[in-house]
Amino acid sequence: MTLPLVLPDPRARRRLEIGLALLADGQPAEAAEAIRAAIEIDPADAETWHALGQALEAAGEPAEAAYRTALQLDPDDRMGAAVRLALIGAAPAPAQLPEAHVRTLFDQYARRFDTALVDALGYRGPELLRRAVDRVMSEGWLDILDLGCGTGLAGAAFADRRRRLDGIDLSPAMILQAMARGIYDRLEPGEIAAVLADWPERYDLVLAADVAVYIGDLGPLFAAARDVLRPDGLFALTAEAHDADGWRLGDHHRYLHSSGYLAATAAAAGFAVVEVEGAWARRENGTPLPGWVAVLRAS
Template identity: 35%
Template structure:
């Protein structure tokens, strides 16, 4: 690790500081490549400039270059080992790089410097969960919430880990997607390489399925509806995020749109009671955890021989698992049992890459079920 030089040139330091401010301005203006190039120049000239190292790390994380981010934050921390901000950035980068044990060390060191920091407790809980220590993770998320009572992620994780709610959305999921609505399509299909709606379309076409009516659970901005627009004549949609529903409305492809919880709305809203020839849930169940209630609701809403297409993130074993991302993963035996309980036949079960996250593929599965 580079060490601070014995002599410091005040003029060079001042020039480097000004250059860092300019690189930050470029970043804020969305000129990421230019900001990264300038930050690299500063670090080359001043290898121990903490501001430039941290900025390089932040830019690396923003572009998915996790390994570079870890190196930059580590070098910055070597210069200022008691920097809480750098410890937090390093810990989060290590989490993204799937190095939870090292992240745990960074967060714990931060807590020795500030014992009541909610962000450090949140990171600690994520690291503990990634290491399989659910009990300690729960304690850390509870500590997070005691320090930051409005931290909806911590509340979501507590509910998921305790099984206190069959739907753990609370305010976390609606707020997450309300914030995301304006950039959702471009980020999901571009940066994250999300193709589940197209895969559903390909699956239906391969089977020469001709559904006339469709309910799109978790319709979001309408990506699935758009992918199936020429296949399905009448489409209804529901989503928990009001801003996402407004975006879907702009597509003008849905017959009826509703904001709210899917299971509750299907039970109370005559416009969503069916019968439907097709129900879709693309990347929805990853935010719902246990699926007993929604499978039962779909079974009631489907017409005889109706189809049910959905995607999940997968995990070994037999138990639904919450991840530090805040999303749930569903094992194959669990889904097979649910299908049998609701008299569904599994027509297709296909391993897929659901998306990419931090340049790493997220494994999942696409299912096509039929009501029998």
Template identity: 40%
Template sequence: MAKKIDEQKLAEAYNHALALEKAGSFELAAEAYRRVLALDPDDHGGACVRLAAMGYGDTPDKAPDAYIETLFDQHADDFEDILVERLGYCVPLMIRQRFQTLETGPFYRMLDLGCGTGLAGGALRDMVDDITGLDISENMVRIAHEKDLYETLYVAEVEDFLDDNDEEAFDLVVAADVLPYLGRLEPMFFGVAENMVEGGIFAFSSETLPDTVLGEKPFMVGPHQRFAHARNYIEERLEATGFDLVEITDINVRFENGEPTPGYLVIARYQGS
């Protein structure tokens, strides 16, 4: 039987750790975040990601499911105002523009991974006959459902869905703003390949950091608690899972504290295993 979490004690411990981190007392903050993890092993607050960002913990393969679900459930109602209006996020529209320039599409079946409130569904609706969306956040899926953009919607974790899905394959898979919450890309890329028709298109965005920061690392947690990936790692993983790179474009994913967040917009074609 799962141990019941003392919500008040956990909140106090997390707020204490966060205050130490913001004050620049990273060693003390790391000790405090470890106490948070002892109280909440599922890590609803993303303590392991914060430890990695500070350089006081191992880089996880991905952000904890409980953390992602909690984060986006809490911000679902103001998600678009924050991401689009305040942070200048427009990756779904960038994907649409690249498809138009490349004369790619129309498509028959699209899978929108991490669909959120339906930004990619809205941007690409007229280019696709049938759209399936999924997100780990039930509140996000609720808002997407209200827009009537998707034929099918699921509340599911990306890698689990790709592993379990046995329905008809897709000729377009989109993952806008999903990689910043994943470190190791092999599970998702293999899962996408297994759910895609030969010749299908895989379009996604990622964030990155300067080589002076990333060094030889394929990925790491950046200063804003999101994963950054090296370009060569993305390209190697695509090739290993049967994709040919159509193009990779340098983009500004969003603004963070007024500063641009560099990243990549990637379009690849599945050539089969």
């Protein structure tokens, strides 16, 4: 994770923490007041401006200026101000979540990721992918690339079929957890499409478990996956379901895609659709989120 260049003023930090606690407690107007007091002491902290945006939003007040200031102070956008601006209707949805935002989220989440996701949210993306791939290609050793490998849950689901297993992920802390499993041959930190632009290996199977949800326009991801697959190789991925056309950014900061969009994007990238099945990969507030498991064949 990138560290701020200047340490935050402790008095401002205390007021920000009070503001965040009030916000979590459902008192957004009081939260905004505490956060404004933090800004008076330290007006150059992006996180504080972002928190002000959240408090104002929750209080039903205009939040655009606060988010724009956060973005100006941190153009890499670790807090995801561009996402909030899109969700309040003040800017178009970004084509994917800001890289620094994804990295920050998952660097913070890495140590408790497996328990938080599997136990609390009933996550079963890797298991869905394994079953889908087994239906199409039930035996044989595979050279596998795990995109957005995280802590390696999807890699682990395919460990008994791997001849080679590589992984790519934006979050170094998630990669460290994956490394500890001892099942990956190569783990590369970075953004998927950027890393794959210059990638020497070729694969029988490319996986993307719960990764397309952080990307709206899937064109670059599909094209990159196609480029590293051998002829007839498979690309297996999960996605959250959008019941209208195309894709959209959801309130929960993840993207939803229609099955028609997946099929059209697959065809444009040089894939034949083997199957796109409705299936939920995780719950949100106890309710399964409708989704897709897609298996595409490099044609």
